[in-house]
Amino acid sequence: MSKGKRNMEAEELDLVPIMNLVTILIPFLLMASSFVTLAAIDSTLPAIGPPSEPSDEEPEETLNLSIAITDQGYTIMGSDAVLKGDQPDGQKGPTLPCKRSGCDTPDSYDTKGLTEMLSEIKDRWDDEENVILVPESQIAYETLILTMDAAREDPSKTENDENGQSRKKQLFPNVVIAGGAQ
Amino acid sequence: MAKKKARRGGGEGALSITSMMDMMTIILVFLLKSYQTENVSVAASDDLQIPISSAEKSPKLAVNVVVSRKDIVVDGEFVIDLEQTVDENTGGQTIVVPDDEKRGQLIAKLYDMMLAKAETAKDLGAKTGSEDFEFKGEVLLQVDKRMPFSVVREVMFTAGQAQFGNFRFVVIKGSG
Numbered sequence: 001m002s003k004g005k006r007n008m009e010a011e012e013l014d015l016v017p018i019m020n021l022v023t024i025l026i027p028f029l030l031m032a033s034s035f036v037t038l039a040a041i042d043s044t045l046p047a048i049g050p051p052s053e054p055s056d057e058e059p060e061e062t063l064n065l066s067i068a069i070t071d072q073g074y075t076i077m078g079s080d081a082v083l084k085g086d087q088p089d090g091q092k093g094p095t096l097p098c099k100r101s102g103c104d105t106p107d108s109y110d111t112k113g114l115t116e117m118l119s120e121i122k123d124r125w126d127d128e129e130n131v132i133l134v135p136e137s138q139i140a141y142e143t144l145i146l147t148m149d150a151a152r153e154d155p156s157k158t159e160n161d162e163n164g165q166s167r168k169k170q171l172f173p174n175v176v177i178a179g180g181a182q
Numbered sequence: 183m184a185k186k187k188a189r190r191g192g193g194e195g196a197l198s199i200t201s202m203m204d205m206m207t208i209i210l211v212f213l214l215k216s217y218q219t220e221n222v223s224v225a226a227s228d229d230l231q232i233p234i235s236s237a238e239k240s241p242k243l244a245v246n247v248v249v250s251r252k253d254i255v256v257d258g259e260f261v262i263d264l265e266q267t268v269d270e271n272t273g274g275q276t277i278v279v280p281d282d283e284k285r286g287q288l289i290a291k292l293y294d295m296m297l298a299k300a301e302t303a304k305d306l307g308a309k310t311g312s313e314d315f316e317f318k319g320e321v322l323l324q325v326d327k328r329m330p331f332s333v334v335r336e337v338m339f340t341a342g343q344a345q346f347g348n349f350r351f352v353v354i355k356g357s358g
Contacts, residue, residue, distance in 0.1 A: 015199045022206045029213035038222055038232075040241035040322070040350040106327075135331045138269065138276065142327035144334070145233040145353055152237070177338065177349075 041148055043175050063125045065172065066132035067114070069139050069147060073097035074114055076121075106142040111150040118171045119154045131172035148175050222246070222352065224324055233327040235353035244320035244350065245299050247292075249337055251277060251326050254292060256299070261292050264333070276330050289340045296321075296344035321346040 068075040073094035096117065100108045122128070131151050135144055157169035222241040224232055230250040248255040253263050262283050269276040279289055303317045321341050325334055338349060 015203055019199060019203065019206070022203070022210060026206065026209055026213065029210070033213055033216045037355045038224065038241050039235060039237040039353050039355040040222075040239050041235065041237045041353060042239065043349045043351065044347055137330060137332035137335075138271070139331045140327065141325045141329040141331065141334055142233045144331060145235050145327070145351065148351075149236045155236075177335075 043177055063128045065128065066134055067147065069135040069143060070094060071103050071136060073103065073110065076117060106140055106146055109143055109146065111146050114150045115154050118151055122171050129172055130174045130176060132176045132178050134178045151175065222322060224352065229326065231327050232324060232352060232354050234356035237353055241322060241350055241352055244322045246322045247337065249325045249329060249333065256295050261295055277333055279333060279336055287336055287339050288343060289336055292340045293344050296341055296346060300345045318348060319346045320348045320350065322350050322352055324352045
Protein backbone atom coordinates (compact mmCIF):
# COMPACT_ATOMS: atom_id res chain seq x y z
CA MET A 1 0.00 0.00 0.00
CA SER A 2 2.65 2.40 1.03
CA LYS A 3 4.64 1.28 -1.99
CA GLY A 4 1.79 2.18 -4.30
CA LYS A 5 1.53 5.59 -2.74
CA ARG A 6 5.17 6.19 -3.34
CA ASN A 7 4.76 5.29 -7.01
CA MET A 8 1.81 7.61 -7.33
CA GLU A 9 3.98 10.40 -6.13
CA ALA A 10 6.54 9.81 -8.87
CA GLU A 11 6.12 12.67 -11.30
CA GLU A 12 6.62 10.85 -14.51
CA LEU A 13 7.42 7.46 -15.90
CA ASP A 14 11.17 7.09 -16.07
CA LEU A 15 11.82 6.81 -19.81
CA VAL A 16 15.57 7.16 -19.65
CA PRO A 17 16.36 3.39 -19.88
CA ILE A 18 14.05 3.05 -22.88
CA MET A 19 15.74 6.05 -24.44
CA ASN A 20 19.07 4.35 -23.95
CA LEU A 21 17.79 1.25 -25.64
CA VAL A 22 16.29 3.15 -28.54
CA THR A 23 19.34 5.30 -29.11
CA ILE A 24 21.42 2.16 -29.39
CA LEU A 25 18.91 0.38 -31.62
CA ILE A 26 18.60 3.24 -34.09
CA PRO A 27 22.28 3.45 -35.07
CA PHE A 28 22.39 -0.32 -35.26
CA LEU A 29 19.39 -0.52 -37.58
CA LEU A 30 20.68 2.40 -39.61
CA MET A 31 23.88 0.49 -40.17
CA ALA A 32 22.09 -2.73 -40.97
CA SER A 33 19.45 -1.33 -43.29
CA SER A 34 21.39 -0.78 -46.43
CA PHE A 35 20.14 2.04 -48.55
CA VAL A 36 21.51 0.36 -51.61
CA THR A 37 18.55 -1.48 -53.00
CA LEU A 38 19.30 -4.64 -54.88
CA ALA A 39 17.81 -5.74 -58.14
CA ALA A 40 18.10 -8.84 -60.25
CA ILE A 41 18.46 -9.47 -63.96
CA ASP A 42 16.91 -12.69 -65.17
CA SER A 43 18.66 -14.78 -67.72
CA THR A 44 18.34 -18.33 -68.86
CA LEU A 45 20.75 -20.78 -70.36
CA PRO A 46 20.31 -21.20 -74.07
CA ALA A 47 18.39 -24.39 -74.71
CA ILE A 48 20.63 -27.06 -76.11
CA GLY A 49 19.04 -29.41 -78.57
CA PRO A 50 19.56 -30.99 -81.95
CA PRO A 51 19.25 -28.59 -84.85
CA SER A 52 15.72 -28.64 -86.22
CA GLU A 53 15.11 -30.44 -89.50
CA PRO A 54 14.91 -28.12 -92.44
CA SER A 55 11.34 -28.14 -93.70
CA ASP A 56 9.95 -27.34 -97.10
CA GLU A 57 7.57 -24.77 -95.71
CA GLU A 58 8.49 -21.15 -95.82
CA PRO A 59 10.27 -20.63 -92.51
CA GLU A 60 8.92 -17.93 -90.28
CA GLU A 61 11.18 -14.96 -90.38
CA THR A 62 12.92 -14.44 -87.07
CA LEU A 63 15.43 -11.90 -86.06
CA ASN A 64 17.82 -13.91 -83.85
CA LEU A 65 19.41 -10.72 -82.73
CA SER A 66 22.78 -11.18 -81.13
CA ILE A 67 25.42 -8.85 -79.88
CA ALA A 68 29.03 -9.93 -79.81
CA ILE A 69 31.12 -8.11 -77.21
CA THR A 70 34.76 -8.14 -78.19
CA ASP A 71 37.81 -6.20 -77.14
CA GLN A 72 37.13 -3.82 -80.01
CA GLY A 73 33.49 -3.04 -79.40
CA TYR A 74 30.04 -4.35 -80.18
CA THR A 75 29.12 -6.28 -83.29
CA ILE A 76 25.39 -6.62 -83.91
CA MET A 77 24.22 -9.66 -85.82
CA GLY A 78 20.84 -10.66 -87.17
CA SER A 79 19.55 -13.92 -88.66
CA ASP A 80 22.08 -14.06 -91.40
CA ALA A 81 23.55 -10.63 -91.60
CA VAL A 82 26.28 -8.92 -89.66
CA LEU A 83 26.16 -5.19 -89.28
CA LYS A 84 29.64 -4.06 -90.13
CA GLY A 85 31.02 -0.78 -89.03
CA ASP A 86 33.16 1.27 -91.34
CA GLN A 87 36.56 2.11 -89.99
CA PRO A 88 38.34 5.27 -91.07
CA ASP A 89 41.00 3.25 -92.84
CA GLY A 90 38.41 1.47 -94.94
CA GLN A 91 38.64 -1.81 -93.06
CA LYS A 92 35.63 -3.55 -91.65
CA GLY A 93 35.40 -3.57 -87.88
CA PRO A 94 32.80 -3.97 -85.16
CA THR A 95 29.41 -2.27 -85.60
CA LEU A 96 30.04 0.01 -82.69
CA PRO A 97 33.71 0.41 -81.89
CA CYS A 98 34.80 1.52 -78.43
CA LYS A 99 34.90 5.20 -77.70
CA ARG A 100 38.54 4.84 -76.74
CA SER A 101 40.76 2.42 -78.49
CA GLY A 102 41.63 -0.62 -76.44
CA CYS A 103 38.30 -0.94 -74.60
CA ASP A 104 40.20 -1.14 -71.34
CA THR A 105 37.38 0.08 -69.11
CA PRO A 106 33.71 -0.96 -69.15
CA ASP A 107 32.54 2.62 -69.74
CA SER A 108 34.55 2.91 -72.95
CA TYR A 109 31.96 0.74 -74.68
CA ASP A 110 29.44 2.71 -76.70
CA THR A 111 26.30 1.75 -74.77
CA LYS A 112 24.40 4.85 -75.89
CA GLY A 113 25.04 4.03 -79.53
CA LEU A 114 23.96 0.46 -78.88
CA THR A 115 20.68 1.62 -77.35
CA GLU A 116 19.98 3.91 -80.30
CA MET A 117 20.73 1.21 -82.82
CA LEU A 118 18.65 -1.40 -80.99
CA SER A 119 15.83 1.12 -80.74
CA GLU A 120 15.80 1.38 -84.53
CA ILE A 121 15.84 -2.39 -84.85
CA LYS A 122 13.00 -2.64 -82.33
CA ASP A 123 10.88 -0.25 -84.43
CA ARG A 124 11.05 -2.72 -87.29
CA TRP A 125 10.66 -5.89 -85.22
CA ASP A 126 8.33 -4.84 -82.46
CA ASP A 127 7.37 -8.38 -81.42
CA GLU A 128 10.91 -9.49 -80.83
CA GLU A 129 12.03 -9.54 -77.20
CA ASN A 130 15.09 -11.77 -77.20
CA VAL A 131 18.68 -10.87 -77.58
CA ILE A 132 21.69 -13.15 -77.38
CA LEU A 133 24.90 -11.83 -75.89
CA VAL A 134 28.13 -13.38 -77.07
CA PRO A 135 30.97 -12.01 -74.95
CA GLU A 136 34.60 -12.87 -75.34
CA SER A 137 36.40 -14.61 -72.48
CA GLN A 138 38.23 -11.64 -71.05
CA ILE A 139 35.28 -9.24 -71.08
CA ALA A 140 34.61 -7.95 -67.56
CA TYR A 141 31.31 -8.86 -65.93
CA GLU A 142 30.47 -5.18 -65.52
CA THR A 143 30.55 -4.70 -69.28
CA LEU A 144 28.07 -7.55 -69.58
CA ILE A 145 25.69 -5.87 -67.13
CA LEU A 146 26.04 -2.49 -68.87
CA THR A 147 25.28 -4.12 -72.21
CA MET A 148 22.20 -5.84 -70.78
CA ASP A 149 21.04 -2.46 -69.44
CA ALA A 150 21.55 -0.85 -72.83
CA ALA A 151 19.63 -3.63 -74.55
CA ARG A 152 16.75 -3.69 -72.08
CA GLU A 153 15.22 -0.26 -72.49
CA ASP A 154 15.64 3.10 -74.13
CA PRO A 155 15.43 5.77 -71.42
CA SER A 156 15.05 8.59 -73.94
CA LYS A 157 11.72 7.31 -75.28
CA THR A 158 8.51 6.34 -73.55
CA GLU A 159 5.69 4.01 -74.45
CA ASN A 160 2.53 2.72 -72.78
CA ASP A 161 2.41 -0.70 -71.20
CA GLU A 162 -0.60 -3.07 -71.16
CA ASN A 163 -2.29 -1.08 -68.41
CA GLY A 164 -1.83 2.22 -70.16
CA GLN A 165 0.92 3.28 -67.82
CA SER A 166 3.74 5.24 -69.30
CA ARG A 167 7.14 3.60 -69.07
CA LYS A 168 10.52 3.68 -70.76
CA LYS A 169 10.56 2.12 -74.20
CA GLN A 170 11.28 -1.59 -73.85
CA LEU A 171 13.80 -2.96 -76.28
CA PHE A 172 14.89 -6.55 -75.76
CA PRO A 173 14.33 -7.51 -72.12
CA ASN A 174 14.97 -11.25 -72.51
CA VAL A 175 18.70 -11.70 -72.44
CA VAL A 176 20.33 -15.00 -73.16
CA ILE A 177 24.04 -15.37 -72.63
CA ALA A 178 25.75 -17.62 -75.09
CA GLY A 179 28.93 -19.55 -74.45
CA GLY A 180 31.08 -17.06 -76.20
CA ALA A 181 34.28 -17.45 -78.11
CA GLN A 182 37.04 -19.32 -76.39
CA MET B 183 21.27 16.09 -14.42
CA ALA B 184 17.60 15.75 -15.23
CA LYS B 185 17.02 13.90 -12.00
CA LYS B 186 18.65 16.60 -9.97
CA LYS B 187 16.62 19.28 -11.64
CA ALA B 188 13.43 17.32 -11.29
CA ARG B 189 14.00 16.90 -7.62
CA ARG B 190 14.69 20.55 -7.14
CA GLY B 191 11.86 21.84 -9.27
CA GLY B 192 9.35 19.32 -8.03
CA GLY B 193 8.83 17.84 -11.52
CA GLU B 194 7.72 20.96 -13.36
CA GLY B 195 11.08 21.78 -14.90
CA ALA B 196 11.88 18.21 -15.95
CA LEU B 197 13.02 17.61 -19.51
CA SER B 198 10.09 16.15 -21.41
CA ILE B 199 11.34 13.11 -23.20
CA THR B 200 7.89 11.99 -24.34
CA SER B 201 7.92 13.84 -27.67
CA MET B 202 11.38 12.59 -28.41
CA MET B 203 10.23 9.09 -27.55
CA ASP B 204 7.37 9.47 -30.05
CA MET B 205 9.81 10.43 -32.76
CA MET B 206 12.20 7.64 -31.94
CA THR B 207 9.45 5.04 -31.86
CA ILE B 208 8.41 6.08 -35.36
CA ILE B 209 11.99 5.92 -36.61
CA LEU B 210 12.45 2.57 -34.92
CA VAL B 211 9.36 1.09 -36.55
CA PHE B 212 10.40 2.47 -39.94
CA LEU B 213 13.89 1.05 -39.66
CA LEU B 214 12.64 -2.30 -38.44
CA LYS B 215 10.33 -2.48 -41.43
CA SER B 216 12.99 -1.58 -43.97
CA TYR B 217 15.26 -4.08 -42.25
CA GLN B 218 12.83 -6.92 -42.88
CA THR B 219 12.14 -6.35 -46.56
CA GLU B 220 15.67 -7.09 -47.68
CA ASN B 221 15.70 -10.83 -48.24
CA VAL B 222 18.90 -11.05 -50.22
CA SER B 223 21.99 -9.76 -48.53
CA VAL B 224 25.26 -8.82 -50.09
CA ALA B 225 28.42 -8.75 -48.05
CA ALA B 226 30.17 -6.14 -50.14
CA SER B 227 33.91 -5.90 -49.76
CA ASP B 228 36.95 -5.05 -51.82
CA ASP B 229 36.81 -8.47 -53.38
CA LEU B 230 33.11 -8.35 -54.15
CA GLN B 231 31.94 -5.18 -55.88
CA ILE B 232 28.47 -5.65 -57.30
CA PRO B 233 27.87 -3.76 -60.54
CA ILE B 234 25.26 -1.01 -60.79
CA SER B 235 22.39 -1.48 -63.20
CA SER B 236 19.10 0.09 -64.20
CA ALA B 237 17.22 -3.18 -63.67
CA GLU B 238 13.96 -2.93 -61.73
CA LYS B 239 13.09 -6.48 -60.74
CA SER B 240 13.61 -7.27 -57.09
CA PRO B 241 15.63 -10.37 -56.29
CA LYS B 242 13.87 -13.43 -54.95
CA LEU B 243 15.42 -15.90 -52.61
CA ALA B 244 17.24 -18.74 -54.34
CA VAL B 245 20.49 -20.64 -54.12
CA ASN B 246 23.07 -17.97 -53.61
CA VAL B 247 26.33 -18.26 -55.52
CA VAL B 248 28.90 -15.61 -54.67
CA VAL B 249 31.89 -15.26 -56.98
CA SER B 250 34.36 -12.81 -55.48
CA ARG B 251 37.90 -12.16 -56.63
CA LYS B 252 39.17 -14.61 -54.04
CA ASP B 253 36.79 -17.53 -53.96
CA ILE B 254 33.43 -19.06 -54.78
CA VAL B 255 30.90 -19.40 -51.97
CA VAL B 256 27.52 -21.16 -52.21
CA ASP B 257 24.92 -20.30 -49.56
CA GLY B 258 27.65 -19.24 -47.17
CA GLU B 259 29.69 -22.39 -47.68
CA PHE B 260 33.15 -22.05 -49.13
CA VAL B 261 33.67 -24.03 -52.33
CA ILE B 262 36.96 -23.21 -54.05
CA ASP B 263 39.65 -20.56 -54.20
CA LEU B 264 40.19 -18.58 -57.38
CA GLU B 265 43.61 -17.88 -58.79
CA GLN B 266 45.00 -14.54 -59.87
CA THR B 267 47.24 -14.83 -62.90
CA VAL B 268 48.64 -12.73 -65.68
CA ASP B 269 46.78 -12.83 -68.97
CA GLU B 270 49.08 -14.11 -71.71
CA ASN B 271 47.47 -12.01 -74.43
CA THR B 272 47.09 -8.65 -72.74
CA GLY B 273 49.65 -8.90 -69.96
CA GLY B 274 47.09 -7.63 -67.46
CA GLN B 275 45.86 -9.22 -64.25
CA THR B 276 43.11 -11.76 -64.65
CA ILE B 277 41.31 -14.35 -62.57
CA VAL B 278 40.91 -18.00 -63.43
CA VAL B 279 39.53 -21.13 -61.86
CA PRO B 280 42.55 -23.33 -60.99
CA ASP B 281 42.99 -26.12 -63.54
CA ASP B 282 43.04 -28.89 -60.93
CA GLU B 283 39.52 -27.92 -59.81
CA LYS B 284 38.11 -28.31 -63.30
CA ARG B 285 36.90 -31.18 -65.43
CA GLY B 286 36.81 -29.58 -68.83
CA GLN B 287 34.64 -26.53 -68.29
CA LEU B 288 32.99 -28.03 -65.23
CA ILE B 289 34.07 -26.84 -61.77
CA ALA B 290 33.97 -30.20 -59.99
CA LYS B 291 33.42 -29.14 -56.36
CA LEU B 292 30.84 -26.54 -57.33
CA TYR B 293 29.01 -29.12 -59.42
CA ASP B 294 28.84 -31.60 -56.54
CA MET B 295 27.52 -28.97 -54.19
CA MET B 296 24.95 -27.60 -56.64
CA LEU B 297 23.74 -31.08 -57.47
CA ALA B 298 23.24 -31.78 -53.75
CA LYS B 299 21.29 -28.51 -53.46
CA ALA B 300 19.13 -29.47 -56.43
CA GLU B 301 18.38 -32.88 -54.93
CA THR B 302 17.45 -31.34 -51.57
CA ALA B 303 15.22 -28.77 -53.24
CA LYS B 304 13.49 -31.46 -55.32
CA ASP B 305 12.95 -33.65 -52.25
CA LEU B 306 11.44 -30.72 -50.44
CA GLY B 307 9.19 -29.95 -53.37
CA ALA B 308 8.02 -33.55 -53.64
CA LYS B 309 7.37 -33.91 -49.90
CA THR B 310 5.43 -30.71 -49.45
CA GLY B 311 3.68 -30.92 -52.80
CA SER B 312 3.35 -27.16 -52.59
CA GLU B 313 3.96 -24.99 -55.60
CA ASP B 314 6.05 -22.60 -53.54
CA PHE B 315 8.66 -25.24 -52.92
CA GLU B 316 8.72 -26.60 -56.44
CA PHE B 317 12.21 -26.79 -57.91
CA LYS B 318 12.60 -24.15 -60.57
CA GLY B 319 16.36 -24.24 -60.91
CA GLU B 320 16.82 -20.66 -59.84
CA VAL B 321 20.18 -19.39 -58.78
CA LEU B 322 21.25 -15.95 -57.60
CA LEU B 323 24.62 -14.93 -58.91
CA GLN B 324 26.59 -12.28 -57.08
CA VAL B 325 29.67 -11.64 -59.14
CA ASP B 326 32.43 -9.09 -58.75
CA LYS B 327 32.25 -6.56 -61.54
CA ARG B 328 35.86 -7.06 -62.59
CA MET B 329 35.43 -10.79 -63.07
CA PRO B 330 36.34 -11.94 -66.59
CA PHE B 331 33.52 -13.59 -68.49
CA SER B 332 35.41 -16.90 -68.74
CA VAL B 333 34.93 -17.49 -65.00
CA VAL B 334 31.28 -16.42 -65.15
CA ARG B 335 30.74 -18.78 -68.06
CA GLU B 336 32.29 -21.70 -66.20
CA VAL B 337 30.14 -21.03 -63.15
CA MET B 338 27.02 -20.74 -65.33
CA PHE B 339 27.92 -23.88 -67.21
CA THR B 340 28.47 -25.82 -63.99
CA ALA B 341 25.18 -24.59 -62.52
CA GLY B 342 23.46 -25.50 -65.77
CA GLN B 343 24.84 -29.02 -65.61
CA ALA B 344 23.52 -29.29 -62.04
CA GLN B 345 20.01 -28.47 -63.31
CA PHE B 346 20.07 -24.81 -62.38
CA GLY B 347 19.08 -23.05 -65.59
CA ASN B 348 17.49 -19.81 -64.40
CA PHE B 349 20.05 -17.22 -63.51
CA ARG B 350 19.46 -14.04 -61.63
CA PHE B 351 22.35 -11.61 -61.67
CA VAL B 352 22.28 -9.56 -58.51
CA VAL B 353 22.99 -5.89 -59.17
CA ILE B 354 22.71 -2.65 -57.26
CA LYS B 355 19.78 -0.56 -58.36
CA GLY B 356 21.01 2.72 -59.72
CA SER B 357 20.23 5.33 -62.34
CA GLY B 358 22.28 3.31 -64.81
